[in-house]
Amino acid sequence: MLFYYHFKSSQFDYFITFEIEIQSLILIPNPKPHSAETRAQTAAMPRKWKQPDYDDEDYDYDEVDCYDDDDYTHQGKSRNSSDFQQPAAAAPVDEPETEGAGFWSCPVCTFDNSLDSTTCDICDTSREESSEEITTDVPSILPISPLARALFKSLPGTKSDKQMTGASFRSDSTVSNQNPWDKLRDSSSLNSKIVPFKFDTPSPDEKTVAACGLKGPLRIGQCPDNILTGARVCMARAGDLNPAASAEGTGANLSLNQVQPSVCNSPVGNESSSRASSIPNKLADKLRGLTIESYIPESWMLQDSDKDSKQLLHLIVVGHVDAGKSTLMGRILHLLGQVTQKEMHKNEKESKQQGKGSFAYAFVLDEGAEERARGVTMRVAVAHFETSKLRVVLLDAPGHKDFVPNMISGASQADSAILVVDASIGAFEAGLEGEGQGRGQTREHAQLVRSLGVEQLIVAVNKLDAVGFSKQRFDVIKNTLQPFLRQCGFKDGYVQWVPVSAAENQNLTTTTTDPALKAWYGGPCLVELVDSLEPPRRLVSRPLRLVIAEVMSSRTLGPSAFGGKLESGAIRIGTKVRVMPSGVVATVKCIEQQGHHLALARAGEGVDVGLHGIDPGMLAPGGVVCHPDYPVPVAIRFEVRLLTLDISTPILKGSQVDLHVHHARLPARVDHLVSLLDPKKGTVLRQCPRRLTANQSAIVEIVPDEGVCIEKYIDFRVLGRVALREGGKTIAVGIVTRVIDTN
Numbered sequence: 001m002l003f004y005y006h007f008k009s010s011q012f013d014y015f016i017t018f019e020i021e022i023q024s025l026i027l028i029p030n031p032k033p034h035s036a037e038t039r040a041q042t043a044a045m046p047r048k049w050k051q052p053d054y055d056d057e058d059y060d061y062d063e064v065d066c067y068d069d070d071d072y073t074h075q076g077k078s079r080n081s082s083d084f085q086q087p088a089a090a091a092p093v094d095e096p097e098t099e100g101a102g103f104w105s106c107p108v109c110t111f112d113n114s115l116d117s118t119t120c121d122i123c124d125t126s127r128e129e130s131s132e133e134i135t136t137d138v139p140s141i142l143p144i145s146p147l148a149r150a151l152f153k154s155l156p157g158t159k160s161d162k163q164m165t166g167a168s169f170r171s172d173s174t175v176s177n178q179n180p181w182d183k184l185r186d187s188s189s190l191n192s193k194i195v196p197f198k199f200d201t202p203s204p205d206e207k208t209v210a211a212c213g214l215k216g217p218l219r220i221g222q223c224p225d226n227i228l229t230g231a232r233v234c235m236a237r238a239g240d241l242n243p244a245a246s247a248e249g250t251g252a253n254l255s256l257n258q259v260q261p262s263v264c265n266s267p268v269g270n271e272s273s274s275r276a277s278s279i280p281n282k283l284a285d286k287l288r289g290l291t292i293e294s295y296i297p298e299s300w301m302l303q304d305s306d307k308d309s310k311q312l313l314h315l316i317v318v319g320h321v322d323a324g325k326s327t328l329m330g331r332i333l334h335l336l337g338q339v340t341q342k343e344m345h346k347n348e349k350e351s352k353q354q355g356k357g358s359f360a361y362a363f364v365l366d367e368g369a370e371e372r373a374r375g376v377t378m379r380v381a382v383a384h385f386e387t388s389k390l391r392v393v394l395l396d397a398p399g400h401k402d403f404v405p406n407m408i409s410g411a412s413q414a415d416s417a418i419l420v421v422d423a424s425i426g427a428f429e430a431g432l433e434g435e436g437q438g439r440g441q442t443r444e445h446a447q448l449v450r451s452l453g454v455e456q457l458i459v460a461v462n463k464l465d466a467v468g469f470s471k472q473r474f475d476v477i478k479n480t481l482q483p484f485l486r487q488c489g490f491k492d493g494y495v496q497w498v499p500v501s502a503a504e505n506q507n508l509t510t511t512t513t514d515p516a517l518k519a520w521y522g523g524p525c526l527v528e529l530v531d532s533l534e535p536p537r538r539l540v541s542r543p544l545r546l547v548i549a550e551v552m553s554s555r556t557l558g559p560s561a562f563g564g565k566l567e568s569g570a571i572r573i574g575t576k577v578r579v580m581p582s583g584v585v586a587t588v589k590c591i592e593q594q595g596h597h598l599a600l601a602r603a604g605e606g607v608d609v610g611l612h613g614i615d616p617g618m619l620a621p622g623g624v625v626c627h628p629d630y631p632v633p634v635a636i637r638f639e640v641r642l643l644t645l646d647i648s649t650p651i652l653k654g655s656q657v658d659l660h661v662h663h664a665r666l667p668a669r670v671d672h673l674v675s676l677l678d679p680k681k682g683t684v685l686r687q688c689p690r691r692l693t694a695n696q697s698a699i700v701e702i703v704p705d706e707g708v709c710i711e712k713y714i715d716f717r718v719l720g721r722v723a724l725r726e727g728g729k730t731i732a733v734g735i736v737t738r739v740i741d742t743n
């Protein structure tokens with residue numbers, strides 16, 4: 001923009017010209033601004049697009065442009081359409097006359113407009129408004145939003161400095177996990193005015209994941225607080241055997257035998273030294289030489305085989321939304337005497353009151369008010385029952401796609417799974433392929449449980465009453481699902497099939513009595529099949545790994561307490577532990593299981609632990625409590641062997657994903673596509689591929705937003721499995737092949 005300045009001295013007339021390059025232009029809304037609704041929609045737009053790394057010489061700009069366009073086109077908008085055009089540069093404006101005709105100065109942009117113009121040529125502010133006082137009237141032209149008032153303390157009418165500074169949020173957040181937006185809402189004068197941007201508000205599943213996705217056990221009515229009740233029964237799973245066993249290859253075609261060394265150069269750190277660097281320097285030297293092989297367990301840590309006649313099995317129930325998982329399990333718990341008549345009567349009454357009479361058994365597990373009102377499981381419910389051989393910790397996972405992160409959290413602890421499929425016409429098909437809201441969770445759950453280490457599966461074909469207990473329908477379902485389960489990596493010998501009806505109590509705890517079903521099925525009932533499952537060997541002689549599922553405080557456990565599972569090793573009262581990723585050493589003060597005090601707990605157990613010598617802020621879901629001398633690495637870059645799922649959008653270098661590892665869930669970046677592999681042989685097909693599409697196997701490097709407790713899969717399977725999600729869908733599963741750099 002050009003500016004002229006004219007002044008006279010006694011000898012000369014001076015004409016000075018300024019040329020100013022406008023870097024950014026703030027357009028002030030005209031007196032007819034967008035409606036509040038439109039503004040809210042704009043604010044709520046998800047931040048999906050990630051700026052590609054244009055510095056990368058391998059980057060294929062055309063490819064990205066094309067991807068970008070597709071993406072937008074998919075949303076009904078083309079990049080070339082006006083929706084995405086940059087704001088047009090200000091139209092050329094005639095130079096203002098410095099002499100002659102008069103002009104009026106715009107109070108907003110200060111442009112001098114000719115007196116003929118009724119609105120400002122630059123910003124459209126009307127001339128009448130210009131007659132108002134500029135400085136004081138800006139707020140009346142542009143009402144300041146409550147949000148702006150909250151953020152910028154200098155604006156008139158905002159809260160005092162003390163109330164509004166970031167510091168106050170920070171200090172508050174150390175004592176509470178309350179969302180800062182909630183705090184803003186809570187602050188008195190802003191009540192009910194501030195509506196946070198939608199993308200800053202945790203989604204229902206984020207909230208539940210923050211609380212670890214686990215909820216209270218059966219019959220925990222004595223503690224009304226859901227968060228605390230969840231902790232009472234945090235369950236355990238050892239699940240992971242020796243590295244030799246792991247090398248047999250599990251997970252969807254993720255055999256470690258096939259893993260090829262990565263060839264592309266990448267910033268590789270010295271693993272052992274960087275591992276030690278994640279803990280205080282004083283100890284780094286001491287720990288540098290310590291490998292798992294040098295670990296010698298103390299005698300009290302080793303399993304007392306006589307003590308436990310029944311082995312522990314963590315069993316997750318998965319499947320498409322409304323397949324009948326909760327009803328099935330609620331009914332089994334009732335039949336096995338885990339639910340009293342009084343409780344059942346209460347559930348029946350409440351479900352009828354809510355107009356959901358058919359959900360009475362589901363209410364046994366779906367205890368949350370919102371779950372009951374919506375008739376949908378949202379968090380992983382935990383309950384216990386026993387078979388003749390096993391103590392079963394039952395994990396009832398949500399089927400709705402919005403809560404898949406919670407299902408992952410539960411599945412990461414499971415030894416075995418029951419996949420419930422709905423036999424009704426159309427419902428089974430929707431679970432496997434499907435469209436709309438709950439698309440294909442039979443498919444997604446099966447892929448996830450397998451990739452998270454579950455090998456033994458029972459497929460319960462439920463709601464057979466709805467199809468007259470038809471053998472033909474059962475066979476169609478089995479023949480359709482079996483090849484897919486093989487594809488996921490389930491071996492036929494580890495998959496058992498059972499026809500059931502939760503509604504009509506057929507084949508649950510006793511063999512069927514229905515003549516139509518009895519005519520063609522004489523096999524074991526569901527609970528007999530559960531009894532036949534083999535619990536994994538527990539890693540009691542390995543260094544301690546206790547994965548934090550959720551953080552809590554209670555009168556008996558104290559303020560620094562958590563619920564979690566002992567994946568390996570053992571703890572007892574007085575044991576020193578190192579809490580990762582913080583590296584802080586604390587002492588075990590109290591151990592509880594289902595509300596009962598324990599003197600010690602070993603691998604495989606789910607426990608609540610109270611610590612002393614540590615600030616509660618150092619505990620978080622996804623953290624790992626370790627032997628002080630054998631801490632888990634806190635990775636900031638690691639290599640993964642991935643298997644992409646049915647994705648329509650390719651994974652590129654720089655793709656942003658949600659990383660799920662045991663109970664940790666955090667944003668991460670696919671930083672480097674190292675190589676594309678032959679999915680069957682594991683040999684390298686191509687170095688540095690430009691993209692990964694559906695059903696491909698590849699080695700990639702992941703950079704999480706923060707350090708994450710992770711181990712090489714071959715060292716510790718539970719801590720070495722990952723799932724990548726994007727846009728609410730699981731896009732890839734994988735195993736950690738290398739920890740490249742640590743905190």
Ligand SMILES: Nc1nc2c(ncn2[C@@H]2O[C@H](COP(=O)(O)OP(=O)(O)OP(=O)(O)O)[C@@H](O)[C@H]2O)c(=O)[nH]1
Nearest residue numbers: 321322323324325326327358376377399463502503
């Ligand atoms: N006809 C029939 N209906 C059933 C059967 N089992 C469950 N249902 C019904 O299916 C509906 C959904 O049952 P839920 O147990 O809530 O299903 P779910 O799989 O746990 O649902 P989410 O956890 O929300 O995914 C309820 O209305 C049940 O009564 C069955 O065997 N036969």
